[in-house]
Amino acid sequence: MENNDINENTIVCVNCPRGCRVRVQSQNGEITNITGYQCDLGIDYAKEEFKNPTRILPTTVRVKGGELELVPVKTARPIPKSRIGEAMRELAGVKVQAPVKRGEVVVEDIAGTGIEVVATRSIALSQDQDNTGKKKETS
Amino acid sequence: MMREHQLVIIGAGPAGLAAALEAEKAGIEDIVLLERDEYLGGILQQCIHNGFGLDYFGEELTGPEYAERFIDDVRESSVKIRLKTMVLNISSDKKIIAINEEEGMIFLKAQAIILAMGCRERTREAIKIPGTRPAGILTAGTAQRFINIEGYLPGKEVVILGSGDIGLIMARRMALEGAKVKGVLEIMPYSSGLVRNKVQCLDDFGIPLKLQHTVDYIYGKQRLEAVDLIQVDDNFNRLPETRERIECDTLLLSVGLIPENELSRDMGLKLAPGSGGPLVNELRETEIPGVYACGNVLQVHDLVDYVSEEAEVAARGAANFIRDSLKKREKEIIIEPGSGINFVIPHKISYQDESRKLIRHFLRVDEPRENIKIVIRDEAGSRIASFGREIVTPGEMETVKLPETLISEGTDRLNFSIEAEGVEENGKQ
Numbered sequence A: 001m002e003n004n005d006i007n008e009n010t011i012v013c014v015n016c017p018r019g020c021r022v023r024v025q026s027q028n029g030e031i032t033n034i035t036g037y038q039c040d041l042g043i044d045y046a047k048e049e050f051k052n053p054t055r056i057l058p059t060t061v062r063v064k065g066g067e068l069e070l071v072p073v074k075t076a077r078p079i080p081k082s083r084i085g086e087a088m089r090e091l092a093g094v095k096v097q098a099p100v101k102r103g104e105v106v107v108e109d110i111a112g113t114g115i116e117v118v119a120t121r122s123i124a125l126s127q128d129q130d131n132t133g134k135k136k137e138t139s
Numbered sequence B: 001m002m003r004e005h006q007l008v009i010i011g012a013g014p015a016g017l018a019a020a021l022e023a024e025k026a027g028i029e030d031i032v033l034l035e036r037d038e039y040l041g042g043i044l045q046q047c048i049h050n051g052f053g054l055d056y057f058g059e060e061l062t063g064p065e066y067a068e069r070f071i072d073d074v075r076e077s078s079v080k081i082r083l084k085t086m087v088l089n090i091s092s093d094k095k096i097i098a099i100n101e102e103e104g105m106i107f108l109k110a111q112a113i114i115l116a117m118g119c120r121e122r123t124r125e126a127i128k129i130p131g132t133r134p135a136g137i138l139t140a141g142t143a144q145r146f147i148n149i150e151g152y153l154p155g156k157e158v159v160i161l162g163s164g165d166i167g168l169i170m171a172r173r174m175a176l177e178g179a180k181v182k183g184v185l186e187i188m189p190y191s192s193g194l195v196r197n198k199v200q201c202l203d204d205f206g207i208p209l210k211l212q213h214t215v216d217y218i219y220g221k222q223r224l225e226a227v228d229l230i231q232v233d234d235n236f237n238r239l240p241e242t243r244e245r246i247e248c249d250t251l252l253l254s255v256g257l258i259p260e261n262e263l264s265r266d267m268g269l270k271l272a273p274g275s276g277g278p279l280v281n282e283l284r285e286t287e288i289p290g291v292y293a294c295g296n297v298l299q300v301h302d303l304v305d306y307v308s309e310e311a312e313v314a315a316r317g318a319a320n321f322i323r324d325s326l327k328k329r330e331k332e333i334i335i336e337p338g339s340g341i342n343f344v345i346p347h348k349i350s351y352q353d354e355s356r357k358l359i360r361h362f363l364r365v366d367e368p369r370e371n372i373k374i375v376i377r378d379e380a381g382s383r384i385a386s387f388g389r390e391i392v393t394p395g396e397m398e399t400v401k402l403p404e405t406l407i408s409e410g411t412d413r414l415n416f417s418i419e420a421e422g423v424e425e426n427g428k429q
């Protein structure tokens, strides 16, 4: 956006079921005008969403020796939307050792954001596994 | 051998868990919680996304986090938990037959029962799409369990039928896991999902939402190969010239949930049209005294927070029933859904209770509307309360709190309806 053209982005406000289509006009990345909202929440939301859209990322990672194969996790805080793909790629390689406690930090700094990924469920040790890590045949 | 208990709760999802805790708090000492799955928490354990708990806990949690708060407390409580125990039958005199691996058949007798079996998803048969019957067609909730609990992706190229929240959430989940989501189809002219989910699950990933569209045909021998999409007009007539073939190996169905009421039906309970669950009074007591229903078995909730709250109402009712401290009204009040409203829960008000000030009602409207009022009228048609709302949609349950003082002694009927804004008000919430 090197030129001085005025850009218009439409941002759907998610704060209530109305879902106003808020129009953000900008020039060189600076907001020049905001229209289309029906209350002030829409202005704040559109500004934030224009400048730095962020999301909490909920997903799962693998568990070793647990009662379940996976533990659900989330980023402790919202991360920039643009980092979600990278975060998913990093998490694909993560494997945690059971037992896992809810709130336990699984990754300290995800995708260079400085934000932690934490477990959202406790996973106990598998009751029925032998020392190869495989599940025993249950009778 | 028949074991006797004060309270038996069927299902340990958020409804069963909250009911167990509240019943204990209300002084019931002998509570049994039966769950067919191998873990507590119900459907919440597979809903790993955030968005739960804002109402109940005042903070945003994921499904498993919300569940675990209750699970921790239930584990600490005196509630007797039985996992991997499937209830097969309940009789109208409150005898329960269940089965589990260790004991085989077990027989219980309860003073009070709380039904908290949740709901299940409508399946393809229910909507009858023509074509072949290949693998690769599954409900969104089944796919959710495969991905989030069992750890495998059920397909690579996906079409999703139905734009309720579960469909939207699964579109994002599959996209995050690397699948190509080719579109979400919705037969209605609007999505029943939350705006937030439309934006964060579809727009964020460039997934198209096709309103007034459905699947017209299914192709594939072993595995799904393609589907035909088709547009419909305002009267749901298919428009042949809009037919379009889309290659995909997976079709997720998110076409609605049905309360899980086989057990309820077998025990002789009538199911209410609209909500699909048993008829209940304000304590969530069914037509059989001492048998209660709460959570998705009663009405499909979109907010788990309301499930917990409803379960607590049922549990207090059951506790009072066990202690025999309930007082019937002289006349029951029938609650009728009027124009613009699909159903209201409770279906009637049966008890007199001086200690309560408000009776909370949950309702679903039939279509999205702006600047309306939810109006309650008595049998004579006089307005006794009205609640202004800027916007209502069928996808979001509405709730109103009716002050007990507004209900006069002789009332036997209350009608809830949607009316246009403009007339003066007296009960704005």
Ligand SMILES: Cc1cc2nc3c(=O)[nH]c(=O)nc-3n(C[C@H](O)[C@H](O)[C@H](O)COP(=O)(O)OP(=O)(O)OC[C@H]3O[C@@H](n4cnc5c(N)ncnc54)[C@H](O)[C@@H]3O)c2cc1C
Binding pocket: B010, B011, B012, B013, B014, B015, B016, B034, B035, B036, B037, B041, B042, B043, B044, B047, B049, B050, B051, B052, B053, B085, B086, B087, B088, B116, B117, B118, B119, B140, B141, B144, B165, B166, B260, B263, B294, B295, B296, B297, B300, B301, B302, B303, B304, B305, B307
């Ligand atoms: C796929 C999906 C996504 C959702 N997403 C959201 C969301 O984002 N935010 C939100 O607030 N809410 C969401 N909800 C709604 C919320 O999760 C539900 O309203 C809530 O889980 C319902 O609780 P419940 O206890 O009634 O039912 P469930 O959680 O379904 O629990 C019922 C339990 O009963 C057990 N059971 C059933 N039959 C028997 C039997 N015969 N014997 C023994 N046990 C039995 C089942 O195994 C289950 O554990 C979602 C719901 C679904 C289905």
Ligand code: SF4
Binding pocket: A013, A014, A015, A016, A017, A018, A019, A020, A037, A038, A039, A040, A041, A042, A043
């Ligand atoms: S701008 Fe206000 S009215 Fe419009 S969607 Fe956002 S919160 Fe709702």
